[in-house]
Amino acid sequence: MAEPSARPDGGRAEGQLAVVAGPDQHGLGEELAALGVEVRRIEGLVTASKLEDAGVADAAYFVLTDVEEATGIPVAKELNPEVRVVTYASRSLPEFVATVADLAVDPGLLDAATVAEELLSDDGEP
Numbered sequence: 001m002a003e004p005s006a007r008p009d010g011g012r013a014e015g016q017l018a019v020v021a022g023p024d025q026h027g028l029g030e031e032l033a034a035l036g037v038e039v040r041r042i043e044g045l046v047t048a049s050k051l052e053d054a055g056v057a058d059a060a061y062f063v064l065t066d067v068e069e070a071t072g073i074p075v076a077k078e079l080n081p082e083v084r085v086v087t088y089a090s091r092s093l094p095e096f097v098a099t100v101a102d103l104a105v106d107p108g109l110l111d112a113a114t115v116a117e118e119l120l121s122d123d124g125e126p
Helices: 030-034 048-054 072-079 110-122
Strands: 017-021 038-042 062-063 084-088 103-105
Touching: 017 030, 017 048, 017 084, 030 062, 030 110, 038 048, 048 072, 062 072, 072 084, 084 110
Parallel strands: 017 038, 017 062, 062 084, 084 103
Antiparallel strands: none
16 A cells, blocks of 8 residues: 655646756756746755655656766656756766756856746747
């Protein structure tokens, strides 16, 4: 018998959901939340169980701010092939996942508010 979800929504987001993994020093998660996106965070290692617990299967976005945890990208895509993977970090992604991410943005080039607005304005675009 499965345990009931600890979240009041039963693990399902009402609107758009973003799973943010990493320290998020530049506040992309906060900017998404300010635009009405539900944000769930993963602290520490990005594992399949943490992604599942955060609800990545229902997420519109998986935001990674720590490229050291890039192995979480293909796992997120496996759990939700439609999730839009966004990296927001100054370091480049390792080659083995660079083609899996949908968007890679350097915080030195675009601020978090602009990235959040662009993500939502491009929603539904490939």
